[in-house]
Structure formats: C-alpha cells, structure tokens
Amino acid sequence: MSRASLTAICLALLLSCACWARPDGSKNKKPKLVVPAIECDVRAGKINLPEFIVKCPSQCKETKQQVYGTGVFASISSICNAAIHSGVITNTGGKVIVRKMAGQNIYKGSNANGVRSLSLPKWRESFVVSVGKPKKGVIYPSTLDYVPSRPTYVKTSQKEVKSPAVTTALPMTITPEPTTTTTPEPTTTTLATTTTTTTPPPPPTTTKPRAAVHKVRDAGSSHPYLASVAAASSRQSQNGQGKSPSQVLRGSAYPNRFPQRASAGLRRPEAGATVRRQPSSPVGPVPRSTDSDGNRKVPLDTTHTRVEPVDAWKPDANLYESGFNVREQEPVPRAPEPVSQGDPNCKVDLAFLMDGSWSIGKRRFKIQKDFLSEVAQTINVGVAGPMMGLIQYGDDPVTEISLKSYSNSREVKSAIEKIAQKGGLSNVGKALSYINKHYFSDVNGNRGGAPNVAVVLVDGWPTDKVEEASRLARESGINIFFVTIEGADDNEKQNLVETNFVDKAVCRTNGFFSLPVASWFALRKAVQPLVKRVCDTDRLVCSKTCLNANDIAFVIDGSSSVGTGNFRTVLQFVANITREFEISDTDTRVGAVQYTYEQRLEFGFGQYNNKAELLNAIKRINYWSGGTSTGAAITYAAEQLFSKSKPNKRKIMIVITDGRSYDDVRAPALAVHRQGVIAYSIGIAWAAQDELEYIATDPDKEHSFFVDEFDNLYKFVPKIIHNICQEFNSQPRN
Secondary structure, three states, rough: OHHHHHHHHHHHHHHHHHHOOOOOOOOOOOOOOOOOOOOOOHHHHHHHOEEEEEEEEEOOHHHHOEEEEEEEEEEEOOHHHHHHOOOEEEEEEEEEEEEEOOOOOOOOOOOOOEEEEEEOOOEEEEEEEEOOOOOOOOOOOOOOOOOOOOOOOOOOOOOOOOOOOOOEEEEEEEEEOOOOOOOOOOOEEEEOOOOOOOOOOOEEEEOOOHHHHHHHHHHHHOOOHHHHHHHHHHHHHHHHHHHHHHHHHHOOOOOOOOOOOOOOOOOOOOOOOOOOOOOOOOOOOOEEEEEEOOEOOOOHHHHHHOOOOOOOOOOEEEEEEOOOOOOOOOOOOOOOOOOOOOOHHOOOOEEOOOOOOOHHHHHHHHHHHHHHHHHHHOOOOOOOOOOOEEEEOOOEEEEOOOOOOOHHHHHHHHHHOOOOOOOOOOOOHHHHHHHOOOOOOOOOOOOOOOOOEEEEEEOOOOOOOOOOHHHHHHHHEEEEEEEEEEEEEEEEEEEEEEOOHHHOOOOOOOOOOEEEEEHHHHHHHHHHHHHHHHHHHHHHHHHHHHOEEEEEEEEOOOOOOOOOHHHHHHHHHHHHHHHHHOOOOOOOEEEEEEEEEOEEEEEEOOOOHHHHHHHHHHOOOOOOOOOOOHHHHHHHHHHHHHOOOOOOOOEEEEEEOOOOOOOOHHHHHHHHOOOOOOEEEEOOOOOHHHHHHOOOOOHHHHOOEEEHHHHHHHHHHHHHHHHHOOOOOOOOOO
C-alpha cells in the first residue's frame, strides 16, 4: 500500500473521531439520576405515580409514623418506615424504589427491624418497596407528583357572610353565553371576588361520590361569590309559586333523603332524575373534553339556561360538575378510625366459649350476652391489643365471631347482640377440641405473637368429659379459663360426667385460671376480675408449661449473714415459685440444697410428687448458719440432683445468695452450663454482682437478679416464672 493511501486512511479516521466528539471535548456521559428527597411522614398514597424512587432521611424510626402490613403495605403507610420494616434501608436513611399495587383484603402487622407495623382489614391501594438501585431501562421521574390536599372550607352564617382574605385566585373554566348564530370557543376566566354572571350547566345523570357532594355543598359558604349564589338560590327556591321550602322540595324531582341545606341552597338530584328548566329547544348530550392540563372541562349547555339578572346559579345546579374543583381529590384516609389500636398492655388472642345449651334458658342466655358485651367494652379490642372472638357450643360448636372479624369493641358488641341461642347439650370437651384444631389459626386471625386464651362459660356442668381435650389444648399453647355459673351443689355432684372437671381442665396454679360465680345475676361482677386475669400475660405464658417436664433445683444460702427471719422469707419465695408448676413424677419435680461452708441435701427430685407435700417440705427446712461457699454448693447440686435427672426433663437451677462466696464460682457454674442446666442467680443485699453474672446462664436474658432487701423477693416471682416458661420452646430438653 502506498504512503498516500495510508495518509488518506488516517485522515478519515481523525475526521470520524472529531465528528463523534462533543464540542466541549468531554466524553459522552449518561445523565445522572436525580433522586427526590422526602420526609419520614410521606405516605405512598400521596404520590400520584405507579413507580418511583425516593430518598429517605435518617432517624425515621423515631418519628413513629404508622405502617400497615408486612411485605405489601397499605398506601396510607409511611414509605420510609415501611422500607425500614422490610429491611430495604436502615434508620440512617437511603434510596427506596416504590411500586404501587392493587388493594388487599387484609394487611397483617408484624414487628421487624425496630418498626412495629399494624394490621388493617382492607385498603384500596397497596405498595411494595425495594432497594433503591434503578432497574436497567427504567426511567424514574426526578420530581414527584403529589396528590393535592383536600381544600378546607369555612362555614359561615346565612344571615351575614364575611369575605375572607383571598390570597390566590381560583381557576375555573366558564363558557360564555352564545348567540343564536355562532358558538364561541370556551375561555378560561379567573374567579376572584367579583366574576361575570354565568349560569352553569345542568348536572349529568351520573352520581358522584358522596364525599365529593358534601365537599361541594360546603364550598358555597367559603367564598363571597358562592355565598351570594347560595343566598339568591335559597330565596329563589323558597319563593317559587308561593310555597314553603319543604313544599318546593316535595314537589320537585328530588327525594326527601337529600334535604336542602340552608347554608348553600343546593340540592343533588337522584341519578336519572328529570331536572325542570326554562323552556328551550331540545339538544343532544354535551360532549366532555379535557384542557391542556388533563383536567376535565364541562361546557355549559347554554340552550338549557338563561342569564339571571342576579349573580346566581340555579338551586339544583351541581358545583362539582360545573368545573369548580373538577379534579377528584384523594379522600383523607379514615382507616385509624374504625381500626382501633386497643390496649397494648393486653395483647392477647381471646376466644370465648359461650354456653348455648337448652339448660341455660332464654333469660340467662341474654344475661350471658350482656356479660360478653361488657367484657368487649372493658377489654378495649384493637389490632395492637386484644382481639376477641366467640364460639357458641351446644351439641356441636360453631364459630360466631372469628378473631379477625372485628377490630374494635363497638363492632364486637354489636355482633354479640345478634347471636341467637343454638340449643342442645353442654358439650364443653367437644368445643375445646374444636378450638384446639380449628379456631386459633392464621386463617381465622391468630397473630402468633399474642398468647392464645380460651374462656369457657359453663352453666352448671358439662355433659361430656373435658380433661383430655383441655390437656391437648394447653399443650398446644392455649391458656384455658373456666367461668362456672351456679355450679353443682353437694346433691347434684352425683350427676357430673367428670368429677372435679375444672381442676382437670385448667392449670392448677392457685385458682388463677378458674372463676366460680354463685349465680347468673352476679355474673356482671366477674367482668373486671376476668379481664384483669386474661390480660396478665406474665401469668398466661405458664399455661403452656404447667404440665411440662422440669427438674428444678433450689440452691439456698444458709450462711450466718442471712438470719432466721430472712431465711423464712427465702423459703416463702421458693414456695411461691413452686406453686406455679404442676408437681408430679411425670411433670415438674423439685429438689433443694442448703449450703454454708458445707452442703446439705434437703430433698431430692421425685421425693415429693404431690404439691401440698412438697410445699410442706419446703416450710420444714431448718436454718443452718455458717460461712458461704457458693461454688462448692453448685458442684454439690450437680452431683446430688442433676446427675439423677431424667433425660426428658429440662434442668433448671436457681441459686440464692446474700454475699460474696469464699470460693470460686466461675468454674463450677461453667461446668453445670455444659451439662445443659439453665442457671438463675438471685442476689440479695451484699451479693457480688460479678459472681451473679458468672452463675447465670445468660445475664442478658435476665437470668440474673439483684434484690436490695429480702422483703422484696416476692416482687421477682412473676418475672422468674415468665422467663422460665418463655424459654420452653427455645431451650433444648436433655
């Protein structure tokens, strides 16, 4: 190839590069995406876009903006808090992509990433959030189209209308009256304190939403022009043919259920109603069109109207259809009103088993319904508190109200009033089996994180056996209460299908789960005691474990620093904890060791398999007195008690001490931890904090407690019981 040819090729390449280069010499760059920033309180429903990207600020979690749903959220939810709940961003903020979806029939609340979302029965629009990384080929808007807020109108008196200060003009599409020969194009005029006198068109036959109608009716008193219109219209309608306002209404095509408002003088016709107007030549329907902004324009049908000498519209004109505020606004969300939050201190899933048998009679059945209605009112039903359902039982149980049926006390109370008596026998056992197998399910509204509670109302006694059905229900985690009204007396006990049926049906924990009522007329007095019990979630959790297999060892400090009086207080503390468990060889067994410098086995596991005998044995323990060797006592308890523990038993050790040990406690504590023993440490007065933490299996899970005085020990019983019971499903059983 010749040198001239090479030179020509090089020049061609240089020219080609120069053509593709930008004039300023910079490289071609992809336009940078501008992500609009929002505040923590912005709801997805307020942004009029199907999919968009936003940037959330930091610290939104602290604002407590409400979120409804899990994964898929109702559009009234805060975008940023929904993103934190989903794990898309953290509390430091970040970019979020929002995609709108159709409304859901139910939104289930949950607790995730420090944000508590609420449940909601239904909402018209949903959205999902994802990480704010733009998708390839998708162009996201750099500005957000917010749905305008609903205008605020001020009601004024009919006698005196004061003109408010108008800071902005109100745009309005008005068609001037045409001549008989030409029809001019519609022109846009600005509505200020004075306007041209124009009569609007008749309303179309289609009916607008009720909310929009109310908004338009109130609009008549918010502007001087509209106020004058209302006054003139009201006078015109009242003076028509010498009739009163009510007579004019009755003689018109409008039904009585749309009364005339004195403040506005406007009436809304029924869909399809005939509107009387001035005689005119017939014309066809007026076509609808839109302006340059996409808003609908409704041309005035001037052949059906005439210009009045006063500045007024016809009383039956519809402002909404005349072009004033044509664009339909998003209604203000009303979800928080029907969806009550309820009492957060009583978050339980509560089911009442209602006696519908023939033995109860109609009068007492009504008393039972009144009782349940009062309970619903007292307990404060709500999505963040208690949810209440109802099963009526007779020969067979039937669900009257599921847990998800109603979200506030008023609705539950109204539903109870409509329940009719079923009749039949009092088959309580059958009803307990029903709730265990079918009622407490996700489909029926079971929330999972709330305790399941079943309250059985019984007139007299059941006609079938309840022990087996109750045991299975308790083992599945249902807390069972029995409210017995007019129970069997001594002469009637021979008629019982199952003697002592209440004791066999509930956890026998000091009568907490049973509530006998002397007569139906005294049932109302049981409302407050029952509500207090079913809301005591610290006690409820142990219904799940009262029949579980536990080996509990108490290691009790008997040193000289304790003293005789305080030692008796410690024994009472031990007895109070013991009462909360079902005592038998197959259920919970209790052993005790007392220690000073030396150790003494007071009684071993299985030595007392009756709760009354065990409590008496605790009461008979004699105070020893001496030094304090806590480490040696832990090793002794492991050898004398836990070495004989059964494989299916949970091993729990509760060490009680009032001072620093003379020996090492860390190595013995680690040894029992490796054996699978769950260790609790209770320190009193001069106990060493570091030793208490060494003894406890996990101090962060409140396995370690410190009490300033012996007399305050009783305060920690519910907390210790709660922790022991709560760990039932999380701790392995050896």
